[in-house]
Amino acid sequence: MRLNDLDEAIVHALAQDARRSYADIGQQVGLSAPAVKRRVDRLRATGAITGFTVRVDPAAMGWETEGFIEIYCRGNTSADEIHRGLEPYAEVMAASTVTGAADAIVQVLASDMRHFERVLERIAAEPFVERTKSVLVLSPLLRRFASGTPG
CATH class of the missing domain: 3.30.70.920 (Lrp/AsnC effector binding domain/regulation of amino acid metabolism (RAM) domain)
Known part of the structure; x- marks a missing residue:
């Protein structure tokens, strides 16, 4: 699955900080929090997002x-x-x-x-x-x- 620009922006925001709220990400990319959640759920369901993790030194x-x-x-x-x-x-x-x-x-x-x-x-x-x-x-x-x- 090739991501569109909006999905890439959401993925990039999550990669910077996976604990960011959907509202915060939505404000950054111009979507409502529920719209961001739907997109994240779809990205997870299609395997584009494979999980969430923590980066440790x-x-x-x-x-x-x-x-x-x-x-x-x-x-x-x-x-x-x-x-x-x-x-x-x-x-x-x-x-x-x-x-x-x-x-x-x-x-x-x-x-x-x-x-x-x-x-x-x-x-x-x-x-x-x-x-x-x-x-x-x-x-x-x-x-x-x-x-x-x-x-």
Whole structure:
């Protein structure tokens, strides 16, 4: 489902603060609170909005170290096999198949360097992994969240 401009504005407002009232969002986008609620309900029913969540500073939860791991797979490893292999790791925040030499890239949060190293070692030992390459984040410069058109 492709969102129209009004729905994108509502989604963007919710992404900035999912606790905003429908009246507040309606005032911003030029609709009544009931009209905003109907649109949000429709966006949820169609799967355009998949849920509401809270964004927490990882450091507040004890996750002080962030890194990315490139995974180079053995043979013809499927995306499903990579997904199944990585899903048990609570430290994996995101994983995607990618173009280029690597088969997948994985975002990892860990409590410290030793914890990151242990996660890296465990992922490298997965049967589908031929080799890995990792980088550590020094300072996050920009974080955006899926929220429709910026603005």
